[in-house]
Amino acid sequence: MASENVEVNQTIKVVYGIVVTILLLLAASMILGDYGTSDAGLLLIIVFLFIRSVYEFYKSLLEKNKKSMIFEFVFVLVVSVMLINIFFFL
Numbered sequence: 200m201a202s203e204n205v206e207v208n209q210t211i212k213v214v215y216g217i218v219v220t221i222l223l224l225l226a227a228s229m230i231l232g233d234y235g236t237s238d239a240g241l242l243l244i245i246v247f248l249f250i251r252s253v254y255e256f257y258k259s260l261l262e263k264n265k266k267s268m269i270f271e272f273v274f275v276l277v278v279s280v281m282l283i284n285i286f287f288f289l
Contacts, residue, residue, distance in 0.1 A: 208261070211254075211257070219250060222243050222247040222250070223244075225243050226241075226244045245285065249282060252274045252278055256271035
């Protein structure tokens with residue numbers, strides 16, 4: 200049972216690293232590139248913040264760190280509101 204948890208946590212960590220790296224590279228490409236606008240790059244940065252916050256919330260949940268968990272939950276809510284506002288007002 201414990202080895203399954205370690206494998207799942209390792210898989211989540213690897214997938215998180217890959218997704219975050221791709222998001223940041225795409226955001227930098229869109230912001231600094233000649234094509235497109237920086238709006239898409241900013242949207243990718245906000246999505247990056249959302250994914251990072253959810254991952255940190257998950258880690259805090261596993262470590263049973265309540266103060267950090269509350270902070271990350273509030274940050275997830277704030278970024279979610281930002282994403283909703285961007286999608287509706289674009």
